Amino acid sequence: MKVANHSVVSIHYTLTNNDGEVLDSSEGQAPLTYLHGVGNLIPGLEKELLDKAVGDEFDVTVAPGEGYGEQTDELVQTVPSSVFEGVEQVEPGMQFRASGPGGEAQLITVTSVEGDMVTIDGNPRSPV
Numbered sequence: 001m002k003v004a005n006h007s008v009v010s011i012h013y014t015l016t017n018n019d020g021e022v023l024d025s026s027e028g029q030a031p032l033t034y035l036h037g038v039g040n041l042i043p044g045l046e047k048e049l050l051d052k053a054v055g056d057e058f059d060v061t062v063a064p065g066e067g068y069g070e071q072t073d074e075l076v077q078t079v080p081s082s083v084f085e086g087v088e089q090v091e092p093g094m095q096f097r098a099s100g101p102g103g104e105a106q107l108i109t110v111t112s113v114e115g116d117m118v119t120i121d122g123n124p125r126s127p128v
Contacts, residue, residue: 003052005037011049042067068124075122081113090118098122 003009010031015024026032034040036049044066052058064070084090092110100106100122112119 001053003036003049007036009034009036009049071123076111076119077122078117078119081116081118084118
């Protein structure tokens with residue numbers, strides 16, 4: 001049976017960056033199961049999985065526009081650590097939900113902490 005819209009699909013995957021560093025993987029875990037064709041995966045991967053069959057193995061390179069999106073410099077800011085009121089220690093890699101420009105929920109990631117200043121990044125990113 002081939003992957004088609006509205007079919008339930010299970011895949012094992014390994015996500016790497018351009019340097020080959022593993023960012024996420026299903027290795028040693030249950031496969032990722034999703035409903036194909038309804039936007040449950042990034043568009044570039046979903047497109048590549050269409051018409052694949054059980055046992056197919058392949059590599060896919062997904063362009064940012066068909067993945068998590070282009071990186072936007074305006075979504076990187078340095079803020080005082082006092083904005084993290086109630087958080088005992090802010091460290092790189094921590095993620096928080098914040099309100100975006102239009103009031104929508106936005107996930108931000110702490111990328112560095114230097115003294116009382118914290119650099120945050122609101123760009124969409126892969127799961128890490």
